[in-house]
Amino acid sequence: MMTNLLFILAGALVLVGLWGILTRRNIFKIIIGFSLVDTGVHVFLVAIGYVKNGTAPIFDKEYSSLHSLLNTVDPIPSALVLTAIVIGLAVTALMLSFAVRLILKNRTLLVDGKKELKW
């Protein structure tokens, strides 16, 4: 149930983010939308490995029992998410820096305020 909720949350985040990207014209809002989509995907990946009442995949005393061994949370998706978050951060930072340059050049916050490249 919990996992399903996570999946639904992930889907909702992605959709909200996409909606934001498609409908907002403010560059920063678009970037926020983009971050939402990213977060949604991260939640989705975490949900894949999630086990209800499971054990953290860390070698310690708790981990010795068979029960906990069978109910370990899958560490791979978590590792993926960590990497994805870092990459997402880099992309967002770059996007923001481009956005700043764009805004300074075009003197507008609107993403389609001034189109010099088309067709």
Add this chain to the structure above:
Amino acid sequence: MVNPVFLIAITLGFAFIFPLFEKINPKLSRLAGILVFLTLVVIPLIWFINISNMDIPYIYSSTVGLPSNLTINLAVSYMEALVLLVVNGVGLFVYLQEAYSKESPWKGKQIILLSIVMLGANGLIITRDIFNIFVFMEISTISLFGLLSCSSDDRVFEGGFKYMLASGLSSVFYLIGIGFFYLVAGTLNLDALPDGINFTGGVLGVLWPLFLLSGVLIELKPAFANGWGMDTYEAADYSLGAIMSGIQATALIIVLTKIIPLIESNIIMPLLLVVGSITFIISHLQALGQSSFKKMLGYSSSAQIGLVLIVLGSGTNILLAIVLLLTHSVAKSGLFYTGKYFNECGSGRDKPLLVVLSSLFVIALLGLPPFPGFGAKWTLLQILGGKSDVFTIFIILLGSLLEGVYLFRWLGLKIKSDRDSGLVVSEVVPDDDAIPGYSSSDTIGVASQTGLAGLGGCIKVHFSSDSFSYHQLFPALMAVIMVVSGVVFNKGVGLTFRFLIPFSGILFFVVLDLFRVPTKFQVFLAIVASIILGFYVYPELNGFNTLFGFIFLFGIGVQFIAFFNRKGYSPGLMALTVGLLVSLISILTSKTNFQLFFSWEMMTLTSYFLVLRGDNAFAGGYRYILFSLASAFFILAGFSMLHGIFIGEYMSLPQNLLPVILIIIGIIIKFAGIGVHIWLPVSYAEAENDVSSIFSTVLSKVGVYMLFLGGLYFSKRVFKGVDTMYLLGWIGVLTSVAGSMMALFQEDIKYTLAYSSMGQVGYMILGFSIMSHLGWISSLYLVTTHMMFIGMLFLSVSGVIYRTGTRLMYQTGGLIKRMPLSFISALFAIIALSGVPPLSGFGAKWLMYSALLEKGWYLQAAMAMFASGVAFLYLFRLIHSIFLGQEKAIYLNVKEAPAPLLIPQYIFMICVMAISMFPNLLIKPLQTVIEPYFASTVRWEGYEVISALGYWNGNAVMYVTMGVFIIPLIWLLIVNRHVYKVKQFNIVYAAERPFKPETTHYAYNFFGHYQKALGFLVEPLISKFWNGTGILVNNLSGGLRRWNSGNPQGYVFQILLYVIFLSFLMGGTN
């Protein structure tokens, strides 16, 4: 063996250390960079050699020292080594170009970023882990964004922002795909996938391939979701274009080849085929309307990726896709750089190296010989043809043609002279009520056709010292590597050593050009070379090949003499002409379709560049290459369905109709049949005079040769109830009527001759299509004699143009006294051409009519007769306007044409006279050639040839005609004293003011009265049709371009649409 992980370590390490190095010693650090990028090339080279020599399937590395199913694996097989070699080669090339650039060389962060781009690309190629692919994808795009931000054009932030949105979305899709994949497979390691796992069951079975594919495909910039990429191409620096299309796209395709085997083939193959086809066609169409060079190349890259997807989707050998991909990678990055220098410097006439390099890269991109893409495309089409996959063949060839449309347009515009308006200029007689001075075609026509036209023989391209910079060495090196690899690859596909002779010929004369050897000496060498070639090749030829070998060698060899008229240096001229001659001979000695087509394309290319040498030749050359390409592609499509059987072995060829139709259409375009003739007049007319003459005498016969080569294979095919040969016969006769009619109304002498040549080839086709002994004899007889008399005529006219400087007939006149030798040659040629007794043309016509009547084609015979009547009229006009009539004051000091132009004319004349006197000199050999096909229906008695319908004695005809002419001649000489001479402009106009004095000249609008009566026949309907087609394609392109609106959110929407489209494709095939 070097561990693959070193590729990553080296690039990353260099990126870290470089800033320190640069602080210490900038020069040394740049040298270290060369070392690093060179190492990146050397390592895959070692792998490549080892893998191919030592039979190890691949080099494998599991990182961290754990068992391979627990780690991220790196693997290099034959394919990866090859791709790495090329991609890193391009990287080295970019580094050398940019780090040592004269203005604003790359420093610090840019070099670090380039190193990281290479890291990403190398990682993508060697990794065997689905998630690791994502990481490397992000590494290479993020470093690319960094490089973008350093671009000189500040619009790049707009483009880059769009790119980020798109690539961000694609990585989101890819991540989701990874999630679903992990749910299904339980691992991300491509080498540790559990056996027997069911990838296709349930919703998940569709979801993971959908998202993984969406992620990769969108990064590959497929049509109709690639506007963001194109906007970036437009604003980014040239080198970034090279990186995007040469490095990143190549690496991503390799990623795709890793994912494809995971997905069930009945889903993925049709999907790739559809996606690839759409991208290939639409992107080419979008590229067509671009004014920005970089954006055009961007669309072209996208389209080329589409082609690779088609190949992957067609289930043929993956190596073909790789070869196409790598050819594209190198050629495109090379073109980005030559384009950069070109766009900075305007016209390329004084930049020979740039011209040569750009031409080579364009040719390589189009998959023409000698580059690897040619062999790959050929093999691909053979496989598709074997599977009767007509649709895919059609898509591939249509796309390639569209690509030719814009690449050759760009190339032509770069090579054209500054005086070239780029338009087709032909002198048009204005309507009676036209307002004087407002007829645009007229004013342009006169301006460009008079005066200096005669200087066509002088040097166009010259070397200037500042045109060369060592920077161009790198593209040159790339081009050389490509040519060599192309030759090796095509040799693997089926070329023998002999087909490389054209290159050695071209190369030899290029070297002579480099050493500034005067053209005259080169011509001498070329004549010697053609004699040697003749001795070398002649023993191998038999049947038709002997005849055409004679025409090609003798025709071009004799006309080489005319080149002696050139002064100084004509760089490239002899290289191209010799290349043309050798390719023609290679066509004759071909033993397989591949060899034949290879030489055919070599012929097309060399002749195209010969046309482009003309002063106003852009439009002519452009039409020439487009129609030639179309023709070649039709033939190629036909060849692909012959199951590898040589077209010369007509007995064993497959019996289906489609290849026959395709090949015949190709040939019709090549000989400029009616409807597809518009390329011929303008290219023949605007080429340099001595070159035009070679085109008209020799090159026009190549299409005819192809017909005879296929021979009986083409006959007895029924298309919708009609014999194909009957249709071809009609095309032949209509071509001859149209050619003659259009020749009638030209003011420009070269147009007259060009149309005339078209009409005469129509006769040859008619003769062939009769499919009888007599028909073929008449056709081959005309092929041989036409070569001679059109050569006389063209060279004689060349002499006139050379001396007077005008191509307009009414501007000359009375030259008989100044240029008597040229007059005699023209007179004989005209008698021969128009088919009046006693010269050889009469024999040709007699044979032709006999054959037509024998066959029962009465209407065709009547039309052929009408056409030859018309031919007489325009020839009469020619000789009357130029040589007879009154002298123009400005031409009083004109001298006889120079000897180099006269000698070939008289050589031809001797041949024509000999054949006219003794027809069996030619007809007997022709009979032996035709014997294997048709039993003889004529017999010989002495010099008399007897057919079922009558006899012809060349000797007797000659004597009778001479007698008939001598009596009036004597009479004229007697009465000549009483002739009253009228002054030239002695014409009284009643209340009418001529808008320019030339219009009062009798030779102006010579056949105006016929034009009023029959002009409707020559309405430029066909030109209008083709112009309309051009406009239609341009409008289509314009419409498609507008789809990419430039709005970032629009692009995001397109990407979402694209994913939905992909999901429909998957659902549809499921």
